[in-house]
Amino acid sequence: MENTGFLKNYSEERGLTRDELVGLLKLPDDQTEQLIEAAYALRTKYKGRKVSVQLLTNARSGNCSQDCAYCAQSCRSGADIEKYASVSDEKLYGDDKLVAEKHLARHCIGLSGIRFGDDEIRALAERIRRMKENGTHICCSIGFLTEDQARMLKEAGLDRINHNLNSSRRFYPNICSTHTYQQRIDNIRMLKGMGFEMCCGGIVGMGETEEDIADMLLDVREISPESVPINFLLPIEGTRLADRDVSALTYEYCIKVLCAARLMVPKADIRCAAGREKYFAGHEDKLFRVVDSIFAAGYLTAGGQGIDDTLCLIESLGFTAEEE
Numbered sequence: 127m128e129n130t131g132f133l134k135n136y137s138e139e140r141g142l143t144r145d146e147l148v149g150l151l152k153l154p155d156d157q158t159e160q161l162i163e164a165a166y167a168l169r170t171k172y173k174g175r176k177v178s179v180q181l182l183t184n185a186r187s188g189n190c191s192q193d194c195a196y197c198a199q200s201c202r203s204g205a206d207i208e209k210y211a212s213v214s215d216e217k218l219y220g221d222d223k224l225v226a227e228k229h230l231a232r233h234c235i236g237l238s239g240i241r242f243g244d245d246e247i248r249a250l251a252e253r254i255r256r257m258k259e260n261g262t263h264i265c266c267s268i269g270f271l272t273e274d275q276a277r278m279l280k281e282a283g284l285d286r287i288n289h290n291l292n293s294s295r296r297f298y299p300n301i302c303s304t305h306t307y308q309q310r311i312d313n314i315r316m317l318k319g320m321g322f323e324m325c326c327g328g329i330v331g332m333g334e335t336e337e338d339i340a341d342m343l344l345d346v347r348e349i350s351p352e353s354v355p356i357n358f359l360l361p362i363e364g365t366r367l368a369d370r371d372v373s374a375l376t377y378e379y380c381i382k383v384l385c386a387a388r389l390m391v392p393k394a395d396i397r398c399a400a401g402r403e404k405y406f407a408g409h410e411d412k413l414f415r416v417v418d419s420i421f422a423a424g425y426l427t428a429g430g431q432g433i434d435d436t437l438c439l440i441e442s443l444g445f446t447a448e449e450e
């Protein structure tokens with residue numbers, strides 16, 4: 127039986143209803159092709175065959191006061207990771223040079239933690255100012271900022287801020303008890319209102335339902351970010367989700383989630399973030415028909431494919447790496 131009838135009602139202006147999204151996520155695996163083609167039409171309309179590749183530097187690692195269940199950087203996690211308060215200049219500027227040399231789209235800078243002192247933000251702003259001299263497009267993943275702190279970063283030239291919803295409002299208390307979903311929404315609204323580009327997505331595979339993913343994507347659509355990173359859980363030893371069963375994260379399920387994101391926020395960069403190498407191995411040709419953005423060389427505490435290998439993969443599949 128054909129279950130993709132909802133595609134007939136689809137328009138970019140209308141998006142998909144909650145029920146349609148849930149139906150999409152529950153589509154029989156043998157009906158995903160039609161979905162991929164619908165996503166591909168939007169992908170090519172807005173992004174051509176370009177893939178933007180980001181390099182991620184972890185500028186502050188570990189010792190975070192928050193208890194996000196999936197995160198190796200939480201002080202409640204026993205994960206064996208390197209911990210430091212501030213990455214060396216050598217590493218940060220070295221990575222920034224790589225972004226320029228390899229013509230990558232963006233330098234993403236992650237900082238563990240949820241609140242920062244003004245002095246820390248001032249120091250970060252100085253570093254951003256220096257990297258902006260190279261013309262790098264910079265995105266920071268940086269917890270909750272005060273308005274004054276956000277202004278300091280804006281004045282330094284910071285282009286984009288990553289702040290994920292991670293899951294639905296309903297499911298959020300299952301993965302974090304130290305801050306709320308609403309705090310995340312409020313922070314995103316403030317930053318968007320200040321003129322930052324926003325990067326806002328989530329994590330799939332933490333025990334949420336299809337309804338939760340639908341709700342998260344409805345909220346993402348309302349935010350209308352420039353970029354939507356979708357992470358697929360990589361359970362990390364020492365975290366609360368270390369033993370999480372991820373057998374439901376088949377290629378077919380994961381690609382349905384990405385198609386849903388493309389249909390809901392068609393103009394955004396749809397990024398397959400953590401989990402790409404694991405869940406899409408051997409299916410990269412289909413993956414790039416839906417997403418136009420990936421990371422190279424690492425995801426904070428989990429390793430990733432190297433830059434050159436990533437660029438080769440893109441070319442070999444007939445896509446082109448976007449040059450910023």
Ligand code: SF4
Pocket residue numbers: 190191192193194197198199200201237238239240269
């Ligand atoms: S996800 Fe961010 S806020 Fe949560 S524990 Fe990790 S570093 Fe802290």
